[in-house]
Amino acid sequence: MNQAPRSFQLVPGATASPVILHVPHASRTIPPDVRDGILLDDHALARELDHVTDAHTAEIAAEAAAAAAVTPWQFVNRLSRLVVDPERFPDEREEMLTAGMGAVYTRTTRREPLRPTALDPAPLLDRYFHPYAAAMTRAVADRLDAAGRAVVIDVHSYPTHALPYELHGDAPRPPICLGTDPHHTPGELLTVARRAFAGFGGTALDTPFAGTYVPLQFHRRDPRVSALMVEIRRDLYMDEPGGTAGPGLERLASALADLVAASTM
Incomplete structure (x- = not known):
């Protein structure tokens, strides 16, 4: 199986840390x-990347990791989600297939053609999606072996105003959205996340985006794997769409470091 070089990067943390900061959508590279x-x-394409990229989230994760007393691990996608989206289901379970945005996108955020509709996604899945999933699975398994548990914190952002592709675009758009899974997001993790991000004007659960990433090998199978998605509204830290970061980035990184610290205990 061909794996593209530098399609993802695992940045090591402390051996004792159970935390993996997962950053899947920060890159513009195709x-x-x-x-x-x-x-x-x-x-x-440049305009589409402005809208679809979770700009500066890799920097937020890196600054949080550097500030944490016990350094978390970081798993960072080095390619754009327009190559493949590693957080989608690769089959008919994926609800975003109805918008042409399954694991391999065929439509843009404005529901315009991105690739031919008849595209066979298998080559892109084989080259990019499956190696990424296997590497993330190994990273979680390593945390289980070393720390006895794993905590995947999924770091995302979203635009202040809904884009046409969103299936739930009429949902509230709080400053911080916390995405959960009923099997992998314990109440204690939600409590410490709410506390960490309390200074940003409010958090909400699973709106406008829901769920969080757990490798399929562990999904709803291994309760030692906890997971939480942190979705940051982009006006908190950057010029939209696709612009530079502002001082809010450092505040968010500090809050994320607090969440990492609480999740490590």
């Missing part, structure tokens, strides 16, 4: 051969 299969011209 390999040239994948770019050739995208229908948009360069200007339209």
